[in-house]
């Protein structure tokens with residue numbers, strides 16, 4: 001069942017008692033209840049951001065609050081320029097908020113933390129270093145001995161299907177392979193929280209499907225907490241425990257959609273009527289900035305609560 005929180009004052013707290021709207025066949029809301037029971041790993045508290053520019057101030061985020069459970073997979077959607085990347089940069093500790101704060105395991109995040117890893121749309125591999133050297137680059141920057149991590153890195157390279165490509169230069173790798181390398185680079189430190197900003201936005205549809213299956217597997221195997229920004233509604237529903245939709249700038253919480261589909265999920269499920277009805281409801285929320293029911297799903301003859 002996909003449950004849509006309908007309270008106009010949605011705070012981003014994880015609740016399982018919200019009324020459901022679209023049902024996937026055979027689902028009971030149990031997954032949403034389990035997600036709500038997780039302890040809070042990370043909290044965004046009243047996040048507000050104004051950028052000062054030469055031509056004036058840009059109001060990017062306004063009083064955005066969100067709790068993310070330990071091991072939860074949260075996808076963030078919203079119109080272009082609504083502050084999604086701003087939110088992620090603030091959560092990484094790299095950019096300060098104007099007001100509000102980010103809390104990780106009860107401690108305010110003011111600087112980059114080793115527990116937090118980040119993956120971007122561009123794999124950001126250095127063109128003059130081979131894959132193995134690129135994965136080791138952060139160790140050099142941090143002046144960390146990589147030897148204790150070697151076995152871990154080898155295992156990760158194997159897991160993402162890059163074994164045998166260690167000596168290849170970035171130009172010899174496809175976009176999907178480059179992004180796999182950036183996933184290994186991020187996971188090599190074993191962060192407990194991973195922030196991903198449109199990581200597969202530049203990939204073709206088939207490669208994106210492959211990457212989504214890979215991320216689902218990594219998430220299921222490791223129990224990492226993942227906050228994943230995307231423009232792709234299908235991708236968000238496929239991956240998430242909850243889909244968070246932001247309003248147009250300044251980004252506020254428009255609506256939170258718990259996704260109660262068992263895992264592992266399949267690409268085939270994204271073509272089912274329940275899934276498509278949810279895509280339409282979320283699209284409409286992005287377009288209007290508020291959840292306005294689910295007429296499209298009803299029009300498709302889907303089961304409504």
Ligand SMILES: Nc1ncnc2c1ncn2[C@@H]1O[C@H](COP(=O)(O)OP(=O)(O)OP(=O)(O)O)[C@@H](O)[C@H]1O
Pocket residue numbers: 051052053058059060078079080081082083084085086087249
């Ligand atoms: N460093 C900056 N200095 C000034 N303004 C900025 C800066 N970074 C972002 N902005 C502005 O803040 C607003 C939010 O930007 P942000 O990149 O967070 O949006 P977004 O939701 O990630 O957009 P997109 O979906 O296109 O990636 C935009 O108007 C943008 O122009």
Ligand SMILES: [Mg+2]
Pocket residue numbers: 084085086197
């Ligand atoms: Mg962005």
